[in-house]
């Protein structure tokens with residue numbers, strides 16, 4: 001385990017978390033699948049999260065991008081929860097990373113549309129209009145922030 005992580009947790013806590021991890025790993029293959037993550041996320045969030053939210057969370061913590069959460073990633077997730085991940089609104093940076101399925105650091109229009117649609121205060125028309133103003137195929141984080149600012153101004 002990387003020292004950075006063991007630093008956050010005591011040895012006893014890591015043992016506990018390993019135990020917790022194995023209880024969620026219902027098929028005991030050593031990783032948490034999307035379905036297994038659903039149990040974890042719902043338990044930690046204290047509510048039933050939607051599919052998109054579960055997928056987004058998995059993507060956010062799936063550091064090696066293999067579609068499952070291993071123990072190391074699970075510890076990072078736990079650290080995030082402990083430091084108030086579910087107590088604060090998801091930051092724009094988190095949202096951007098979550099939406100970036102391709103992990104290129106830039107969003108496709110499809111990824112961007114999907115992301116903007118998760119904010120219920122934006123109407124379909126607004127999202128459509130703002131997307132039609134884009135002159136690039138891929139949207140970087142600074143461009144994304146400018147778009148969001150424009151949308152917020154319209155509200």
Ligand SMILES: [Ca+2]
Pocket residue numbers: 025026027028029030031032033036
């Ligand atoms: Ca599993």
Ligand SMILES: [Ca+2]
Pocket residue numbers: 062063064065066067068069070073
């Ligand atoms: Ca992974």
